[in-house]
Amino acid sequence: MKLTVVGCSGSYPTPGNPGSCYVIEQDGFRLVLDLGNGSLGPLQDVLDPESGDGSFAVLLSHCHVDHCADVAPLYVMRHYGPARQAVRLPLIGPSDVAARISAIYGMTDPADLDLVFDVRSFEPGAMAVGPFTIQVARAVHPVEAYSIRVSAGGRSITYSGDTGPNAALATLAAGTDIALFEASFVGDANPVDLHMTGADAGRAATAADAGLLLLTHLVTWNDDDVVLREASAEFSGPIERARPGMTITV
Numbered sequence: 593m594k595l596t597v598v599g600c601s602g603s604y605p606t607p608g609n610p611g612s613c614y615v616i617e618q619d620g621f622r623l624v625l626d627l628g629n630g631s632l633g634p635l636q637d638v639l640d641p642e643s644g645d646g647s648f649a650v651l652l653s654h655c656h657v658d659h660c661a662d663v664a665p666l667y668v669m670r671h672y673g674p675a676r677q678a679v680r681l682p683l684i685g686p687s688d689v690a691a692r693i694s695a696i697y698g699m700t701d702p703a704d705l706d707l708v709f710d711v712r713s714f715e716p717g718a719m720a721v722g723p724f725t726i727q728v729a730r731a732v733h734p735v736e737a738y739s740i741r742v743s744a745g746g747r748s749i750t751y752s753g754d755t756g757p758n759a760a761l762a763t764l765a766a767g768t769d770i771a772l773f774e775a776s777f778v779g780d781a782n783p784v785d786l787h788m789t790g791a792d793a794g795r796a797a798t799a800a801d802a803g804l805l806l807l808t809h810l811v812t813w814n815d816d817d818v819v820l821r822e823a824s825a826e827f828s829g830p831i832e833r834a835r836p837g838m839t840i841t842v
């Protein structure tokens with residue numbers, strides 16, 4: 593599997609770093625994990641979002657705008673753009689995807705989303721999407737949100753999405769090759785059930801016995817080095833900070 597970081601900025605886009613968006617590729621099929629604000633542009637450096645060849649699908653961890661907003665311009669691209677795809681694109685996420693995306697777009701009828709997307713909700717257990725097996729666990733966040741494990745060819749990448757610390761994340765990520773975990777906060781003066789600190793991410797990676805901790809969703813107002821130090825105090829394996837354009841193959 594090849595992981596490409598399209599955008600990983602915490603909570604809002606910054607110059608050169610859109611909201612959350614990751615692409616995982618296996619056997620020519622691409623899974624787009626989140627499509628946060630600003631990500632549709634640089635996503636086009638990785639794949640053709642207008643393509644109707646059935647070679648990709650979109651998964652949304654939750655419907656905060658920094659994780660889902662660019663589904664709205666993707667609707668425009670595929671419905672009105674020159675390629676005008678008749679093929680509906682799989683769009684899989686929480687149960688509120690249609691309501692939330694149609695509200696961002698300003699649709700009068702959420703059913704119009706069905707013109708472009710095959711909207712589905714996450715299911716318990718394992719889901720097959722292209723060559724991937726998808727498993728999810730409910731995250732701890734103010735809206736319906738999920739952590740997502742993507743497996744193929746005996747390897748796996750587990751994406752925390754946005755979540756406060758919780759035991760289900762480590763269970764979902766058990767033995768994963770890459771723990772793509774958010775670390776939005778530092779220290780201990782954090783709101784409950786919202787985000788993780790570097791230390792929280794490190795503890796979860798240790799509990800999961802992850803191969804690599806890839807810290808993401810770092811916010812601009814914190815010092816990245818502090819987040820990395822906090823994580824390394826809790827996880828003895830390799831740690832990297834996600835950066836836009838970064839690729840890792842496992």
Ligand SMILES: [Zn+2]
Nearest residue numbers: 654656733754
């Ligand atoms: Zn969120």
